[in-house]
Amino acid sequence: MAVDDGGPDKGSALPRVAAEKGSSDALPVSDGESGSPKKKTGEVVEGEVSAEATPAEAEEEIPPVGYFTLFRYANRKDALFIGLAAAGSIINGACLPVFTLVFGKMIDGFGYNILYPTNLQSTIHEYILYYLYIGLAGFAGACMQELFWTVSSVRQVNAVRARYFHSALRQDISYHEAKTTGGRLLQGLNEDCVTLQSAIGDRVGRTLFNLSQAFIGIIVAFIRGWDMTLVMLAVMPVLIVMGFLMSTLIARLTSKMNAAYADANALAQATLGNMRTVYAFNGEVRSLDTYTRTLDEPVRVGIRQGVYSGGIVGLTNMVAFSCYALALWYGSTRVIAGSMTGGEVLNVLFAALIGGFALGQAAPNLQYFQQGRAAGARVFAMMDAKAGIDAQAPGLEPASVEGAIVASGVHFSYPSRPDVPVLRGFDLEVKPGQTVALVGESGSGKSTVVGLLQRFYDPDAGSLELDGVDVRVLGLRWLRSQMGLVSQEPTLFATTIRENIRYGRPDASDADIEAASRAANAHRFVCALPMAYDTHVGEKGVQMSGGQKQRIAIARAILRDPRILLLDEATSALDAKSERVVQDALDRLMKGRTTVVIAHRLSTIRDADQIAVVKQGRVVERGTHDQLLQIANGAYSVLVAMQSGRRGPAR
Structure with missing residues (x-):
């Protein structure tokens, strides 16, 4: 029906709009009429605070990005840092296998010169220098590894954080209403960025360190005694599997423990944030009991972690010492046969063991890279999202504003509830x-x-005008600067x-x-x-x-x-x-x-x-x-x- 424009009709002293006889469907009451359902962050029931929040909305699964895509914001300086960090990791990993090589030669040197004190002293001085050189190389490698992986990853993730936050600020209100349930945006800014930093930083350094240690250790072992190395490698897969199981299991149990403590922390935060209600309903004892019960799960997880860790570590030690026994038995037969020296036997023994353990330690890092790829996919999807209403988009910026507002036939439904009409042919005229x-x-x-x-939203139909200009044509930042x-x-x-x-x-x-x-x-x-x-x-x-x-x-x-x-x-x-x-x-x-x-x-x-x-x-x-x-x-x-x-x- 026609709506009066606000001025008296010629045949009537009163402006009048006939009552609308249209649809009688009741509109759901919204939170401040914003159109978004109210979200619970902590429910208070008779003094006891529940930390359970409204479940996060189901989001479309985003496939992980390629690993090297995680480095998309690395510049030339970061590339230099990554190169230095990789070199440091390799040098640091090589030190222990090289040490076994020097150690084996030193043992043989002692045996050869045991009856010649002058030669023995000269040999000792020589190997002291070797150990000092290895120590200096290890010091330099470790410093380069830790420093440059940290610096490069922090620089890249800071660039990601800034772009992520900038992208979040550019999105329209409907995007935030859809994404902030369960703290999705904050999770991306915090947890996902931390995971991403680990995947392009220290975890890369540890993996290169372990791989360097493993390959150089096995190479040294083959050079010094290939047949004895093959004997040890027959048992080595067991040690590798043990190391992988231990690292993976501890990581999973630690994650479960952190999740259990997170539940307890959420409950504590919800309780301490609603102390007036807790006091009003004498809920202190109930809140304490509830919090204490949430601590039972971390205890159970801790016990399992202790049992599993102890069992795996004990079994690993048993297999390792059995490997020592097998290697020494085989090495002794070679020494008796005159084809190997005692120093070579010890060299092969330690180098092969170090290589095997290092491979076992490197394998669990793969899960961190996978987590980093998944986190990177979520972060980059947010950063690449196009804003429906972009505050940075150019538009008209009139030199002055009169303040005349006209709404004509505006129809609107919130994007989160497109089937619920909120405005149905809304008309209004406001003079300057x-x-x-x-x-x-x-x-x-x-x-x-x-x-x-x-312009938090745009109408589905109809128009909104400021001084005769559709607000969608105006620069958004300028438009909002004219309003308080x-x-x-x-x-x-x-x-x-x-x-x-x-x-x-x-x-x-x-x-x-x-x-x-x-x-x-x-x-x-x-x-x-x-x-x-x-x-x-x-x-x-x-x-x-x-x-x-x-x-x-x-x-x-x-x-x-x-x-x-x-x-x-x-x-x-x-x-x-x-x-x-x-x-x-x-x-x-x-x-x-x-x-x-x-x-x-x-x-x-x-x-x-x-x-x-x-x-x-x-x-x-x-x-x-x-x-x-x-x-x-x-x-x-x-x-x-x-x-x-x-x-x-x-x-």
């Missing part, structure tokens, strides 16, 4: 400098209009009052901040605090009262000096005293600005230039307070009557 209030039942779509004005938002639950950052206000205009001086604070009726309470403007507000402003947070948010909006002001139930959560103070500040802020007010308390919008009643996504009535009250059984009259406690329509 005019204050228009949107009222209606919860879930009618009022707050959705604010989101569309800021004060919402029901203002968002404060965990920093000082000064920095929270300065967020409205980063280049503002302290004098500008104080002036904005005075205009917002905040200066007096701020100065009464011990640290005044340098007072930290706590996480999400937890140290401030509702009225104080609201006034800080208003000061931030004043500092921004927007041409268009959006007030989304800015006083609905306040008590009467705080509401009066905040409303006074809002009245000053609204002067000379185009203002769209979403109000729950109708008493706060009686003086609005125009009041639009929204029902099931449409404007069904529009006019001033007095005009709308004169409509018999009108939607606005019913709302006023409900709030004033009268059963019949207001007059």
Whole structure:
């Protein structure tokens, strides 16, 4: 049906919109009409806090990327660091096999010169120098390995983090609403980046170290006694399997233990974050019992880890010493036959064992590379995602703004719930400098209009215009710079009052901040605090009262000096005293600005230039307070009557 444009009809003294007789499907009530279902982060039931959160949404499995793709942000300097780190790992790994070679020759030297003290002393001095050289090489190799793998991986992952965060900031609201369930974005920034850093850093170094040690050890063993080496290699697969099993099993059990402790930590965090509720319901004992029960699982995992580790280590030692016995028996037969010396036997024995153990230690690193490929796929998918509404995209930036807003036939459903229409042919006209209030039942779509004005979303149909220009044509950053938002639950950052206000205009001086604070009726309470403007507000402003947070948010909006002001139930959560103070500040802020007010308390919008009643996504009535009250059984009259406690329509 046709909606009045806000001016009186020629044949009627009152603007009137006939009640909509359309669909009666009830819209689900959303969290602040944002269209997104409320998310639970910790449920409090009679003083006991549950750490169980809403399950993360099922996400499409992303195939792992190729391993070398993980190095996509390595520059020339990183490539140099990687080369030096690889050389250091190889040198460090080679030291122990080379040591066995020198050790075997030293044993033979002692045997040859045992009856010649002068020669023996000279031999000792010679091998002392060899050991010093090996030590220096090991020192240099280890330093290069640890330093350059760490530096190169940190540099690359820092570049990934910066690009990941930049990509997250470029995405539109619908992307964040779909991805942040279960902390998906934060997991990518934290856990996935840590996994990625390990896969391109220290794990590569350890693998190269182990492979160098293994191959050089086996080569030395073959050179010094190939037949004895073959005898030892017959047993070596058992040692390799043992080493692999031990490393893999311990890694899995450690992961399980960390997960069990994570559950306990989540419960503790949820409990400590809701202490008022815990105290109110005398839930201290129950919370402690619940937390204690969550610690039982880490104990069970720890016992299993101890049993498995002890068994595998014991079995490995038994097999290793059996291998020693077999090797020494075979070596003794070769010594008796005169085909090998005692030093060569010891050299082959130690070099082959070192090589076998090193291979066993290298194998478990493969799982870290696989985890890194999977983490890299998730991180790079986020970084490569194209924003539906890109804040960086170019657009028109008019030199001035009048503040005229026109919504024509707007239809909209949230991307997360495309089958639930929120706006169904929404029409509204706001003239420059005019204050228009949107009222209606919860879930009618009022707050959705604010989101569309800021281009958090685009309409499915219809248009939204600012000064006659479709908002989709305007530069997004410029568009939002012309608007100031004060919402029901203002968002404060965990920093000082000064920095929270300065967020409205980063280049503002302290004098500008104080002036904005005075205009917002905040200066007096701020100065009464011990640290005044340098007072930290706590996480999400937890140290401030509702009225104080609201006034800080208003000061931030004043500092921004927007041409268009959006007030989304800015006083609905306040008590009467705080509401009066905040409303006074809002009245000053609204002067000379185009203002769209979403109000729950109708008493706060009686003086609005125009009041639009929204029902099931449409404007069904529009006019001033007095005009709308004169409509018999009108939607606005019913709302006023409900709030004033009268059963019949207001007059």
